[in-house]
Amino acid sequence: MSGPEGVPRRSLQVRLAFFYAAGIFVAGIVVLAVATVPLAGVQSTVPIDGSAPGAITGTGHGIGPRRLLIGSAVALAVLVPVALAAGWFVADRFLRPLRAITATATAISAGNLHHRLDLGEPTDELTALGGVLDGLFARLQASFDAQRHFVANASHELRTPLAGLRTLLEVALADPDAGADSLRAACREALALGGHQERLVQALLVLATSERGATRLDTLDLAQVVRAVAASRRDLARERGIDLAEHLTSAVTVGDPGLVESLVTNLIDNAIRHNHPGGHVEVSTQSSGTQAILSIINGGPVIRDDQIPGLLQPFQRLARDRSGGRSGYGLGLAIVNAVAQAHQATLTTVARPEGGLAITVRFARPSPGTPLRQEDGGSKSAT
Numbered sequence: 001m002s003g004p005e006g007v008p009r010r011s012l013q014v015r016l017a018f019f020y021a022a023g024i025f026v027a028g029i030v031v032l033a034v035a036t037v038p039l040a041g042v043q044s045t046v047p048i049d050g051s052a053p054g055a056i057t058g059t060g061h062g063i064g065p066r067r068l069l070i071g072s073a074v075a076l077a078v079l080v081p082v083a084l085a086a087g088w089f090v091a092d093r094f095l096r097p098l099r100a101i102t103a104t105a106t107a108i109s110a111g112n113l114h115h116r117l118d119l120g121e122p123t124d125e126l127t128a129l130g131g132v133l134d135g136l137f138a139r140l141q142a143s144f145d146a147q148r149h150f151v152a153n154a155s156h157e158l159r160t161p162l163a164g165l166r167t168l169l170e171v172a173l174a175d176p177d178a179g180a181d182s183l184r185a186a187c188r189e190a191l192a193l194g195g196h197q198e199r200l201v202q203a204l205l206v207l208a209t210s211e212r213g214a215t216r217l218d219t220l221d222l223a224q225v226v227r228a229v230a231a232s233r234r235d236l237a238r239e240r241g242i243d244l245a246e247h248l249t250s251a252v253t254v255g256d257p258g259l260v261e262s263l264v265t266n267l268i269d270n271a272i273r274h275n276h277p278g279g280h281v282e283v284s285t286q287s288s289g290t291q292a293i294l295s296i297i298n299g300g301p302v303i304r305d306d307q308i309p310g311l312l313q314p315f316q317r318l319a320r321d322r323s324g325g326r327s328g329y330g331l332g333l334a335i336v337n338a339v340a341q342a343h344q345a346t347l348t349t350v351a352r353p354e355g356g357l358a359i360t361v362r363f364a365r366p367s368p369g370t371p372l373r374q375e376d377g378g379s380k381s382a383t
Contacts, residue, residue, distance in 0.1 A: 012095060020087030021080075028079040032072050097126040101133060113141035150314050154204060158197065165193045203331045206262055207314065207338060216256050219366050222264075222285045222294050223248040225257075229264045230283060233272060241277045244268075247284040251292035253363035255343045263339040264294070266332040267359060271298035273332075275356065292363040300356035308349050308357075312337040336361070 097119050107115045116137060119130035172178055172186040230246055237244040253260075271281040279299035286293050303311075315330040333349075336359075340347040346362040 012091075014091075016091035016094065017084065017087040020090050021083040022087075024083035024086055025076075025079060028076065028083070032075055097130060101130060104137075105133075108137055108140075113137065113144060154315070158200065161193045161197045161200075165190055168193070203335070207331055207335050209259070216258075217254050218257050219252060219254050220257055220260065222251040222253060222260070222292055222363070225261055225264050226268075226283055226285055226294065229261065229268055233265075233268050236269075237272050237281065240272060240275070241279075242272050242275050243278075243280040244272070245280065245282045247282065249284075249286050251285040251287045251294065251363075252365060253292035253343075254366045255363065259339045259342060263336050263361065266335050267294075267296050267361075270332040270336075271296055271300075271357075274298070275300045279356070287365065290365050292365050294361045294363070295359070297352070297358045298356045299352075299354070302353075302355045303351040303357065305351055308351060312347075312349070 100117055100119060104115050104117050116134045117130040118134070119127040121127070168186055168189050172183060175182065178186075226246065226248055230244060234244055268281065268283065271283075275281065275298055281296065281298045284295045286295075311333045314334040337347055339345075340361055343363060345364070346360075348360040348362075350358045352358055
């Protein structure tokens with residue numbers, strides 16, 4: 001009888017049973033040896049002529065070697081099945097949690113991600129392993145659920161502009177009286193829809209890169225990164241009537257320069273996009289102890305505390321822009337969250353009572369003497 005991948009079922013139990021039985025059998029031989037060797041030299045004695053008990057001679061009949069050999073052989077023969085039975089029982093008890101782990105892992109591999117081990121008591125190394133695996137299974141289930149949710153949302157987001165583009169082209173082609181002006185207008189709208197798709201795909205690529213983790217670690221100053229990104233976004237803030245203020249002091253950390261720049265870009269873009277006309281955005285950097293701190297505060301609509309966790313998930317958009325439609329793709333704060341996790345940074349998001357958010361990202365500072373990477377002043381597009 002075979003188990004998964006052709007491995008004989010209970011082969012480990014058989015080996016353990018023989019191992020335990022051998023130990024019990026050897027222990028039995030040692031006990032018999034200790035008990036019978038002294039008896040082999042003992043003989044029955046009687047006094048001579050009623051003399052004192054101290055004057056004795058070796059006469060009489062003792063326990064002969066033949067009787068000892070027969071008794072020992074019988075004892076050892078009885079010990080063999082006893083040792084095997086005890087070894088099998090002990091191995092079965094020892095392997096029972098492992099069988100539960102194997103059965104649950106098999107069920108989970110078949111798609112039942114809700115299964116758990118729940119080994120219970122007694123608490124030992126195997127039940128501790130079961131607890132670790134239960135936590136792993138829970139994280140896997142959450143990851144697969146999030147992936148399915150993400151794929152569904154991404155499909156919807158990509159399908160909407162594609163459907164609009166197809167409708168636009170079909171209408172233009174179906175009009176027999178379409179002139180050059182109407183065709184140019186249709187082409188402009190098609191280009192706008194294509195640009196929307198391109199930016200969405202770029203945002204998805206940035207999110208995927210952020211979730212993959214940091215692949216390059218350099219020493220950089222958050223103040224330099226913020227200064228470069230804010231300079232590239234100042235015209236956008238001015239167009240929307242947003243006051244963009246900076247309070248920057250050196251805040252050196254270690255991270256992936258591209259991902260950190262993406263984090264700063266998305267924080268500033270979201271603060272500008274989801275804001276009231278005439279609102280404000282305040283960005284600051286500072287060092288505190290072993291941390292390099294980046295903070296951004298912006299005005300905007302009032303957000304409930306229970307809505308904040310959803311904002312860190314992809315495709316979650318709560319605010320509408322001034323034209324009444326939804327702005328952005330709902331990926332900005334998801335990218336920020338992914339970059340923070342990739343750098344093991346602490347992300348704190350607080351809803352302000354007067355509206356808007358206060359977001360703080362705490363990075364670890366590098367060890368003293370680490371050279372600083374100079375920024376080139378580039379900036380990634382917002383997502």
